[in-house]
Amino acid sequence: MPFLTRRVRIEWGQCDPAGIVYAPRYFDMFGESTILLFEAAGLPRKRDMLREMGVAGFPMVDVAARFLRPTAYGDDVTIESAAPVFGNASFTVEHRLLLDDVICVECTEKRVWTVPATDRPGGLKAERVPDTIRALFARK
Numbered sequence: 001m002p003f004l005t006r007r008v009r010i011e012w013g014q015c016d017p018a019g020i021v022y023a024p025r026y027f028d029m030f031g032e033s034t035i036l037l038f039e040a041a042g043l044p045r046k047r048d049m050l051r052e053m054g055v056a057g058f059p060m061v062d063v064a065a066r067f068l069r070p071t072a073y074g075d076d077v078t079i080e081s082a083a084p085v086f087g088n089a090s091f092t093v094e095h096r097l098l099l100d101d102v103i104c105v106e107c108t109e110k111r112v113w114t115v116p117a118t119d120r121p122g123g124l125k126a127e128r129v130p131d132t133i134r135a136l137f138a139r140k
Helices: 023-040 046-053 131-139
Strands: 004-009 060-067 076-081 090-099 102-112 114-116 124-126
Touching: 004 023, 023 046, 023 060, 023 076, 023 090, 023 102
Parallel strands: none
Antiparallel strands: 004 076, 060 102, 076 090, 090 102, 114 124
């Protein structure tokens, strides 16, 4: 069951000259869905979350995708994103992009919860995903 489902219209800027989606643009769509997952769980918008919670972000450390069917300019697609599966400082999110209920792309992202490194100005360090955030995803 997806935690987040959203509709997206494929725009011309996401496509190659033939009008089909350029593969890296799917990663942009899935990355945005990951951010929206946190909002759907009840957290503030990412820029506010970064400021209010002391988190520096959650950079991607691994990504894998399977491209099963192309999508093209003007297609109205559905992106489904599952609740994160939490490790200690990392979490994994699975996404699916569908056109007319047919899976076109599957993607798995692994990200790391980071905070500013106090011993290195401008540096980051991994930190355990807070239990309060884990609980938000367990509720739904």
